[in-house]
Amino acid sequence: MIRKNRIFMKFAKRWLASVMLVVAFTLTAAGPVGCASRLEPGGAYALEGQAPDKAFYAVEASFDLATSVVHTAFEFERSNRLMLWRISPDIKHGLDKLRPVAKQVVKEYGVAREAYLANPTPAGLSTMKTVLGRLQQTASAAQAVLPKE
Amino acid sequence: MPPIAILVLNGLTAALTAAPQITELVVKAKDFFASLAGNGLITAEQQDQVDARIDQIVEAAKQGRLPASWDVEPDPE
Numbered sequence: 709m710i711r712k713n714r715i716f717m718k719f720a721k722r723w724l725a726s727v728m729l730v731v732a733f734t735l736t737a738a739g740p741v742g743c744a745s746r747l748e749p750g751g752a753y754a755l756e757g758q759a760p761d762k763a764f765y766a767v768e769a770s771f772d773l774a775t776s777v778v779h780t781a782f783e784f785e786r787s788n789r790l791m792l793w794r795i796s797p798d799i800k801h802g803l804d805k806l807r808p809v810a811k812q813v814v815k816e817y818g819v820a821r822e823a824y825l826a827n828p829t830p831a832g833l834s835t836m837k838t839v840l841g842r843l844q845q846t847a848s849a850a851q852a853v854l855p856k857e
Numbered sequence: 858m859p860p861i862a863i864l865v866l867n868g869l870t871a872a873l874t875a876a877p878q879i880t881e882l883v884v885k886a887k888d889f890f891a892s893l894a895g896n897g898l899i900t901a902e903q904q905d906q907v908d909a910r911i912d913q914i915v916e917a918a919k920q921g922r923l924p925a926s927w928d929v930e931p932d933p934e
Contacts (some may be wrong), residue, residue, distance in 0.1 A: 745897045772907050775914055782926040793933045804929045811918060813929055818915030822881060839891030 761828065767836050769815060774843045778810050781850035795855055802853030806846055812842045 747754035747762060754760035785792055785803050790798045817839045822830035917923050 709888070745899050747899050747904060748901045751899070751901030752908035753899075753904045765899065765907070766913055768907050772910050775911075779924065779926070785926070786926040786930075790933055797932065800932065807927055807929050811923060814914060814918040814923070818919055819913070821915060 776848050777847040
């Protein structure tokens, strides 16, 4: 059992290091997408006859990645629940605090997104960025709850 | 592709052995970094994929159909 735990923790540490890097990139990604890249015409964010909306795509791509980080943390804990519970009940309890927050944030993002699609204004995009920031904080918090040693 | 992006991708690939659950995350991260650091062109297909994934998750959240791992479940005995 001790050996199994050690092997598991080795894997978990590698996993965490990777997620940490993804989160760090997610936190800073909105800028580089907007500045360095261009959108191929015909895509969902560069519809024919309209100017490509790079800023919107940047927020969406960052949200997509942040959602994946949160989802992966939740799935990882759920799939390894008994093992992690034996290490510390605080891991599940910590993520349990974040689960309703993440759900709420995704719902709020949906509302903000719908509003932006109906009326694409800088203020609408700013609201989406604010919600994105909350999801990124949730992703960081989820990562902090998972074991490091 | 900048060295930091390669470093990140290597780390993600190594972590594949740790948890199969992260496969999807790795694929998305690779797409994401490719769009940042590739030839600078985000293809129509990549855009459509991001749009579809976000449509899917916001709709699931709206209808209370997010994956079970997002729910608070009872503690193990």
